[in-house]
Amino acid sequence: MIITGIDGKVALVTGGNHGIGAAIAQALAAQGAKVFITYFRLETDYGASELQAALDAGIGGDRLYRAQQQQSADQVLSEIRIAGGTATAVEMDLSESVVVPDLLDHCEAEMGPVEILINNHAYCAPETFDPANVGTNESGGGITLTSAEGIDQHMAVNVRATVLLMREFTRRHVTRGADWGRIVNISTDAAHAHGNNVSYAASKHAIESYSRSAASELGRYGITVNIVAPGPIQTGYITPAMEREIEAETPLGRVGRPEDIANSVVFLVSEQGGWLTGQLLYVGGGYRMHQ
Template sequence: MIDTRLTGKVALITGANHGIGAATAIALAAEGVSVFLTYKRLPPLNDPAYPETYDCNRAGDADDVVGRIRETGGRAEAVEADLADPETPKALFDQAEKAFGPVEILVNNASGWLSDTFAPSEHDSFGRPLRPVDAETHDRQFAVDVRAPALLIAEFARRHVERGATWGRIIGLTSEGPHGFPSEVSYGAAKSAQESYTMSAAHELGPYGITANMVHPPITDTGWINEEVEKLAATYGPLRSVGRPEDVAEVITFLASHQGRRVTAQVIKMY
């Protein structure tokens, strides 16, 4: 049995009411981590290109996740928060510290995802609606996927250094950003920027005992997978299958663990 040496640690996980965030909260709690979850309920997309499950997942709170963790003896709290508000990061750390003590693991999972494009197209190859890139799509995407992670990392680092801590983990979620992301161009650009912030954190905060990495999940079933996406997954990558949120949560848990102590400044690509 591997001892991850995570018992007693405290994690702040964004976007944790469903999908990878929820699976990560459950996985870390199973290792003895006290988890503070954030989420934001989103309105339904009401589009036939998305399974109904996805709308339900996006619209829900985190009560079920917290309940599952507590039922097995874990410690969890959740709060609804708008990461697009620049005052939110500080408030989240204050609330997490009040609940469990100083945050030692930061998981930047939340996304303000939307589909936008430079092309004169109304739908992508999966039949999902597209909108042109404009100030609104840019600002919405970058507020949640770039500014919020940057401010969360900054707040994490400031508190870590002030209390003289020597152990910390920063883990973000990314995608195909640096190589361009057709039909999701603002999302791809935002993820590229988040990668840069996280790699900078790895180099600047390493002397303070903090590792910082990004995880690039496979095509993962968080409720949004339709038949066309499933067909793509069957032909894409060496494993040719759709991943589960739990698969990604295991990699995040490894990066947070003692076993991952020498892994930093990396983008871990999963298939």
């Protein structure tokens, strides 16, 4: 049995309106943490009727993923509260660096100082170096040539926002003389190299480096910093054909679920996970075991 020891702790979960972030928020709340969720709904080329049709059909692909991404956090909050948990949410664009202190202020005003930081937010727009790859990917989304704008957006959201949140979390932790803190950053099992997702992969690889550096510096303050790298997780984008391929290549024989990642995060922030820091945990049923 895992002794989490997080009952009453304040947890900030970014990107918590759907998929992995939603599952993490619910799992932490189930252990008694007070959960503050952030989310941001990107503009999409799909119309409202197309998105609703994708939700109704429930068939994996880019359209379903975008439809789920467009959801507010209301459903997640409702499920947490019905189960007896405490949660609130705010929508904000973390690519705007000035919002980071305001976010921590908002969370502290509503729930108290943040003791658990889960950086799950992500921007992912398929990009390639190869002109022959420009077009549509297997999920049905578009692939474009790598561009300055694309690089900047991936780095602003995935890297800069994560680093600034870690910095602000640490600054406040040290100022108030706290001696217990947890940071978990969500990467990807393809961070080392990912064709047709070159900027996304690079941004996640940067997060892994920042996380290890932070772990080496922050242990003296009782803060652990770890990384979870999910394998293929059905957050809407995996088509039936992709699912069959992934199942065949995965030793545990199935596509991952958001709850699989949430369970690992709960362990890392728990008291029993307190002797782990600077670690990269692959959670993918063995999918990239030999990389």
